[in-house]
Amino acid sequence: MLHELGIAAALGLRWLHWIAVAAALYGVLRTAAAIWQGRAWAGSDAKTRLRPRTQASLRWLVGGAWLALGCAVAWPVVYAASVSGPQPPGVWASMALAAQGWFPSWSELGQWHPAWVSSWRPDAGVPPGSRALARGEQAAAWLGAAYLAGAGVVFARQASWRLAAAMVVVACLLLAPGTPRPELVLAPATPHTFRQPPTDFDAGRILAGARHYQQLCASCHGAKGRGDGPLAARQPRWPSVLGPALFEHRHAGDLHWSVRQGLGNGTEGKAGASHAYGAALSSQEAWNVLDYLRAGAAGAELADHPGWRQALPAPDMALRCARLPQVQRLRDLRGQRVRIHAAHAGTPPVMPDPRLIDVVLRPGDPLHGPPGSDVGWADCGVPDAVSAAAWQAYAWVAGREAAQLDGAQFLVDRGGWLRAYQAPGDTLAWSAPDTMCEPGEIAPDQRTGEGLSDTLQRIDAQPVRPPLFRARS
């Protein structure tokens, strides 16, 4: 609710910005017309005075410009506050200070979720008490005071008040410390920074993304995204490794931007336009490719670390559930705990557990017959049409070859996040310390893992909260 109110307020400020610009232009035209007609001044001697009508025109001009400036700085701050929640004041201060390029364009005015129009965004890696942030706060406070005093200059009726206000403005501007360089307190942003993937991490789309990736990207970034494609050495810069570190430090929307519009936003000196694949990939297809890369990055993370450190949604897929006819997809089970089994037809069933919904994945071999026929012990199966894609997607997030996934198990929490993984052949049934997967580092001594109950309790007690802003490095 607060989120929607904030966005509505930001949009209101954006409209107000344009209204204020229009008012300032009106003032310019009126003043110019008066000068043109020789009617701006009351007399022609040295003691000339502006006519009241000219004074009013100038007030339109200055007032409009003053308001436009205020709105241009305020709306991105209000917008960022509503998409990101509370941040240290220094972050808002630096956002307000880095207000270059913040004048919204006409085409964006009608959009409900406006594009992010600053070149910068808050950087979670900057410690809250840092000196640069503190300086940004001071500078913003002084400049804000100057702006408020500017109201006196614009709106005061008496010349003496106006003069006093102007002196306060000058004093505030003189007292304000230099603003910190944006790169000290902020991270580069693109217009897509706060876009979220619309894909729900769908297994079918992950597979489609893999196909596009192999066609368009593998030549440089390598078949597995390790930056070792055959054309890599011929690039002016070495192609990035598209692994866990990338997803940790970049907003999904920024990656989407780099794939379709080109690398970076110009603040880092990257000449990235040649990296714009927007003509070859639709917006949806680019999200698919990123979902595929994210699945692969998760698998790579699992290979050298006992858990996924980044919040990872369980790949979504169509389901068929004998006892739950209203459930059509995995995401319909949000609010429940889910255990997903990758099991060939011959794999022995596990004990059903009343605390969980059991979903069985089949490798998609039509010889096994329709799901449900031999999975009576499970609550849900995956329809044949999508089971191959689902199996493959889960193999990727587990970092395994599809042929070696048989027997793996995954726990999905009530929010739909993948939380624990048990490798095939692990007979200790959730008691091995290695099976817990949680975003964030877990001290080794916390990894006690005493069976499924313990694991479930821990998962429920620590719900996943993906970071609103990522640390740049």
Ligand code: HEC
């Ligand atoms: C012609 C070679 C080439 C191709 C093809 C290519 N890339 Fe890149 N890519 C690069 C280079 C070079 C970089 C930049 C490395 C740097 O700036 O340090 C890069 C960087 C990236 C980044 C990192 C951006 C960031 O935020 O740092 C992503 C994501 C990416 N590419 C995705 C893709 C995807 C997806 C495709 C296929 C649609 C693709 N690339 C195709 C060469 C290529």
